[in-house]
Amino acid sequence: MSLILLTDGSATIELPGSLDWTDRNAWSPVAQTMTRGLTGKPIVQIAALNAGRPITLEGNEKRAWVPREVADAVQAWADIPGQQMTLTLYGTTYPVLFRHHEAPAFTARPLLDRANPPADWPHYLTLKFMTRTA
Numbered sequence: 001m002s003l004i005l006l007t008d009g010s011a012t013i014e015l016p017g018s019l020d021w022t023d024r025n026a027w028s029p030v031a032q033t034m035t036r037g038l039t040g041k042p043i044v045q046i047a048a049l050n051a052g053r054p055i056t057l058e059g060n061e062k063r064a065w066v067p068r069e070v071a072d073a074v075q076a077w078a079d080i081p082g083q084q085m086t087l088t089l090y091g092t093t094y095p096v097l098f099r100h101h102e103a104p105a106f107t108a109r110p111l112l113d114r115a116n117p118p119a120d121w122p123h124y125l126t127l128k129f130m131t132r133t134a
Contacts, residue, residue, distance in 0.1 A: 004057070005088040006074070013073055016064040019057040019125070021089065027053050053131040055087065055096060059124035061111060069119040071108035074127065078106035087129060096129040104128075 004015040032046045059065065077083050078098050087096045098105035111122040 002091070005086075006077075007086050007088075008077060008083065009086070011073075013070060015057070015070075015074075015125070015127075016059065016066065018064040019059050019127075020064070022056045022058050023054045029053070051131050051133045053094075054099065055089070055094065055127075055129040055131065057089075057125070057127045057129075059126070061124060063124075065111060065122035065124055066108075067120045068108075068110070068117050068123055071123040071125060074106060074125065075108065084132065085129075094129075095132050095134045097132050099128040099130045102128055 002017045004017055004019055006013045006015060029049050030046065031049050032044065034042050034044050037043050077085065081100075083098065085096050087094045105128045107126045108123040109125075110117055111124065114121060
């Protein structure tokens with residue numbers, strides 16, 4: 001399984017290819033509104049969306065673990081307001097931002113509880129991104 005790459009332009013983090021893109025087919029690139037005019041006829045407005053696609057990547061207790069040091073590096077990026085990154089996923093590159101409006105935008109959970117785990121202690125992640133205009 002190929003790796004998933006996340007970069008800020010100067011550093012790159014490799015993530016496990018077994019992270020599941022949970023909302024891959026839960027988005028439409030079309031926005032539409034419908035209201036009724038004074039005569040009762042529908043007024044429909046339609047537009048193509050050029051950004052904002054959600055990309056949620058999730059691991060769990062059984063797969064897609066990363067060492068704590070990788071989780072800490074992703075957390076550092078998530079802590080930067082407006083951090084722009086590039087995500088390479090399944091051979092496609094996406095310009096992305098963290099979805100802080102759906103907090104938490106990033107979580108890392110240790111596979112087994114341990115106070116102050118070492119840098120190589122396995123964690124599984126949930127990352128919430130949204131595409132941005134390039």
